Amino acid sequence: MDVIVCVKHVPETAEAEIKIDSTGKAVEKIGLVFDINESDDYALEEAIRIKEKLGGTVTALTVGSGDADSTLRKCLARGADQAIRLTDVKFNGSDSYATAKILHSAIKGLSFDLILTGALASDDGYTMVGPILAELLGIPHATMVKNIEFSDDVVKVNRELEGGVEEIVEVKLPVALSVQTGINEPRYVSILGIKKAMRKEIKVLGLVDIDLSENDVGEAGSWIVIEKMFVPPVEKQTEFIKGTPEEVAAKIAEIIKSRGLM
Amino acid sequence: MLEIFVLTEHRQGQIRDITFEMLTKGRDLAEKAGADLTAVVLGKDVREHAKTLSEYAKKVLLVEDKRLENFNSEVYKKVLSDLINKHKPLLIMIGHTSFGVDLAPSLAAALKLPLASDCINIEFEGATLLITRQMYGGKVNVKATVRKVGCYIVTVRQAAFSVQKLSMNGEIIEKSSSLTEEITSKRFIKYVSPPLSGVDITAADVLVGVGRGIKDESNIPAVEELARSLGGVLACSRPIVDKGWLPNDRQVGTSGKIVKPKLYIALGISGAFQHVLGMKSSDLIIAVNKDPNAPVFNFSDYGVVEDLFKLVSPLKNKICELKGHKI
Ligand SMILES: Cc1cc2nc3c(=O)[nH]c(=O)nc-3n(C[C@H](O)[C@H](O)[C@H](O)COP(=O)(O)OP(=O)(O)OC[C@H]3O[C@@H](n4cnc5c(N)ncnc54)[C@H](O)[C@@H]3O)c2cc1C
Ligand SMILES: Nc1ncnc2c1ncn2[C@@H]1O[C@H](COP(=O)(O)O)[C@@H](O)[C@H]1O
Numbered sequence: 001m002d003v004i005v006c007v008k009h010v011p012e013t014a015e016a017e018i019k020i021d022s023t024g025k026a027v028e029k030i031g032l033v034f035d036i037n038e039s040d041d042y043a044l045e046e047a048i049r050i051k052e053k054l055g056g057t058v059t060a061l062t063v064g065s066g067d068a069d070s071t072l073r074k075c076l077a078r079g080a081d082q083a084i085r086l087t088d089v090k091f092n093g094s095d096s097y098a099t100a101k102i103l104h105s106a107i108k109g110l111s112f113d114l115i116l117t118g119a120l121a122s123d124d125g126y127t128m129v130g131p132i133l134a135e136l137l138g139i140p141h142a143t144m145v146k147n148i149e150f151s152d153d154v155v156k157v158n159r160e161l162e163g164g165v166e167e168i169v170e171v172k173l174p175v176a177l178s179v180q181t182g183i184n185e186p187r188y189v190s191i192l193g194i195k196k197a198m199r200k201e202i203k204v205l206g207l208v209d210i211d212l213s214e215n216d217v218g219e220a221g222s223w224i225v226i227e228k229m230f231v232p233p234v235e236k237q238t239e240f241i242k243g244t245p246e247e248v249a250a251k252i253a254e255i256i257k258s259r260g261l262m
Numbered sequence: 263m264l265e266i267f268v269l270t271e272h273r274q275g276q277i278r279d280i281t282f283e284m285l286t287k288g289r290d291l292a293e294k295a296g297a298d299l300t301a302v303v304l305g306k307d308v309r310e311h312a313k314t315l316s317e318y319a320k321k322v323l324l325v326e327d328k329r330l331e332n333f334n335s336e337v338y339k340k341v342l343s344d345l346i347n348k349h350k351p352l353l354i355m356i357g358h359t360s361f362g363v364d365l366a367p368s369l370a371a372a373l374k375l376p377l378a379s380d381c382i383n384i385e386f387e388g389a390t391l392l393i394t395r396q397m398y399g400g401k402v403n404v405k406a407t408v409r410k411v412g413c414y415i416v417t418v419r420q421a422a423f424s425v426q427k428l429s430m431n432g433e434i435i436e437k438s439s440s441l442t443e444e445i446t447s448k449r450f451i452k453y454v455s456p457p458l459s460g461v462d463i464t465a466a467d468v469l470v471g472v473g474r475g476i477k478d479e480s481n482i483p484a485v486e487e488l489a490r491s492l493g494g495v496l497a498c499s500r501p502i503v504d505k506g507w508l509p510n511d512r513q514v515g516t517s518g519k520i521v522k523p524k525l526y527i528a529l530g531i532s533g534a535f536q537h538v539l540g541m542k543s544s545d546l547i548i549a550v551n552k553d554p555n556a557p558v559f560n561f562s563d564y565g566v567v568e569d570l571f572k573l574v575s576p577l578k579n580k581i582c583e584l585k586g587h588k589i
Contacts, residue, residue: 013398014474014532015553020402027402097370097377124397126379127358127417128367131335135371140336140447143364158454161273161360162516168451169334182504223376224393224406232396232403232557235542238549238565248566249576252548253584255564256492259546261468261525262585 001056001150004110005047006103006117006129007040007075009068013123025226036071039118043179045186046148047116048079054150057081059110063091063102069202076197077189088206093219096126102217103129104136105210114155115176119144126224130178140171143178264297265351267323269342270315271361272303273333274453277311280357280420285318287384287423288355289430292320295386297352301432304341306331316432327439332450335364337441343373344440350413353384353391358417370415377415378408382422391416399534400557420516421539459509461495468494469523471514471541472502475530475551475570479507485529488578491585497521499531515540529570533558 011032019028036044047058060075062068063086072083086102094102107115115137117130127143134141146166147158153173158166160180171177207217219225241251256262268288271278285301292299301319303311305326312324323345329337342365346354356362356369358380370377378384382403383394391408393416408414463469470489476482482496489496496512503513514521515537526544531537533549533556541547542561549562550570559565566573 011398013401017553017555018398018401025404027398096379100371122399125395125399127363128377128379131364131367132371135368141364141368142448144360156451159360159364160517161453162278163520164455164510164513164518166454166456167332168454170449170451172447181500185506223370223409224378225409226404226406227392229397229402229404232400232560234560236547236561236563238559238562240559240565240567245568245572245576246580248568249573249580252564252566252577253580255546255548256525256581257584259525261492261546262581 001050001054002112003047003050003114004059004112005044006061007071008037008121009034009064009071010037010123020229024228036074037118037121039181041186042181042183043116043118044075045184046179063099072202073197076200077193084203086205090207090214090218094217095222095224096128097223098217098221100129100132103133105212113174117178119178119180130176134176139174141176142171144180145177146180146183265300265349266292266297267351267354268301269356270301270303271357282425283423284355284418286426304330312434316434318428319432321432322434323437325437325439327441329441333361334450336445336448338365339369354415356417358419362417366415366417375413375415376409379417380419381416382419456510458511463495463497464519464521466495467524468492469497470527471497472529473499473531474501484574488574491578491581499537528558531558532556
């Protein structure tokens with residue numbers, strides 16, 4: 001089974017302070033810590049497990065700047081055989097559609113049975129690269145995948161639906177699957193593994209190396225162009241409780257008691 | 263006449279709420295754009311659905327085929343492509359749900375129509391489509407324009423729009439299915455429900471929800487004790503289930519349970535919309551997060567900007583004290 005896994009290098013923002021930059025269309029990246037996108041980490045782990053079980057190769061692919069090498073090194077350290085980074089200033093401003101086209105042009109020359117992506121990228125959250133990539137390649141897909149089973153020329157996958165229900169669908173290989181978090185337990189990579197991966201080559205391709213023109217990528221090749229970024233409006237006015245932990249605890253306990261909840 | 267399509271989402275005999283949310287918003291958009299609102303329903307034996315939908319839309323396009331019994335993105339893509347090519351609607355609205363995200367991107371790519379996903383607002387400014395969506399887990403909103411073509415696809419976030427019952431008495435138009443041969447690349451097999459642990463968080467009056475801020479599995483017992491001191495139950499956000507620290511039926515949110523307790527205490531939960539949708543109808547929401555800008559504070563009655571570990575034990579002690587229990 002030859003597996004291609006698409007990974008995105010994204011900033012960790014759940015705990016970080018986010019500032020809108022001077023363009024008003026993007027967040028300030030300085031000071032943010034970047035790592036592999038959460039669901040891509042699960043996709044990568046799934047790719048490695050498939051290789052361990054069924055043999056074959058794993059190729060990791062990213063569209064991003066040189067900084068994304070640390071995410072690709074993580075893939076190599078975990079057991080990927082090959083890493084490819086697609087980098088070009090012309091790619092800047094690409095939405096998920098343009099990104100899928102870039103990935104497609106790099107993938108179409110490779111041999112593969114399975115493409116894995118994450119369910120969504122935690123930064124812009126479009127939730128579309130996997131199925132668009134599949135459509136461009138002319139292969140079927142399944143999204144929100146929580147389990148994968150192989151038999152002959154098909155995969156049986158569990159798709160997560162709302163409310164804790166899943167559906168099982170059968171899809172023909174080659175196939176693109178968008179992996180949901182929780183499908184497995186991503187392993188930790190030893191320092192030694194990362195050190196070893198430092199010596200492995202990362203192949204870098206630009207616009208000239210792929211079969212796309214300037215108009216296919218970046219803002220020109222995108223569906224969505226961001227006009228402005230702003231702080232979300234509040235739905236409920238929160239009353240902030242201040243004080244030492246003991247004072248805050250006493251106030252909360254009083255509120256709960258006054259509501260008749262004790 | 264211009265048309266706005268709303269794709270009906272139904273599962274196991276039920277039209278899903280997102281459909282009515284889109285129809286309500288769709289009618290507003292249609293009025294402003296001088297367009298007709300059309301509900302599209304694909305399925306097997308879904309005439310009753312068509313009747314329900316006719317209350318909300320000017321027209322209902324009904325396509326029945328036994329191959330449309332269960333949702334299948336490949337089959338839906340084929341049938342919808344034909345309808346879209348024929349009707350050339352101004353806008354096609356699809357839910358940003360597990361069905362919608364399986365269908366819309368490949369449909370858009372196949373038809374070479376632009377798709378704006380997970381929209382929380384949709385407006386036309388002349389012929390330009392402007393959408394609002396969130397990024398970075400709900401920490402920022404963006405307003406964006408969609409590439410101008412005259413026919414757009416959007417996926418719409420659940421609960422972004424409220425439902426207004428209408429009496430449109432729309433016309434039901436039956437269309438024959440354009441499926442000629444069996445589509446074999448993708449097959450629906452069955453629905454399954456993962457095993458449950460037995461705790462029903464939807465029945466609890468008091469829930470303490472923990473998120474990734476809890477950091478480690480070893481910290482779970484302390485919050486469990488807090489929940490118990492309140493006579494409540496411990497619930498959680500998705501990453502806690504993903505890591506296997508709590509069973510799946512403790513998860514609050516779109517892919518977990520929708521809860522409406524009298525009290526929900528969110529500890530170290532950022533407030534991603536998938537979580538918030540599951541708890542925002544709670545009577546009283548108290549959130550504790552060390553990040554003053556955590557989106558969860560946009561949905562809470564009371565907020566505490568604090569390290570949860572500093573608060574859990576004093577809070578438990580205070581509660582026990584007020585209840586007159588020994589600590
Ligand atoms: C299709 C789909 C379905 C989903 N369904 C669900 C669902 O049903 N339920 C769900 O919950 N999520 C769901 N998610 C995931 C959701 O998008 C978020 O990723 C998730 O809710 C984040 O969980 P969290 O808030 O615990 O973690 P994070 O977003 O990582 O937030 C952790 C928070 O803890 C705070 N914190 C850290 N340390 C401390 C401390 N010591 N004291 C106080 N605060 C601290 C941080 O400031 C941060 O705000 C779904 C995602 C997708 C794509
Ligand atoms: N720049 C990128 N490089 C490689 N893979 C990507 C990139 N952007 C998105 N993907 C993949 O597509 C998935 C869905 O992304 P999105 O559609 O942007 O939410 C991610 O989880 C990744 O697996």
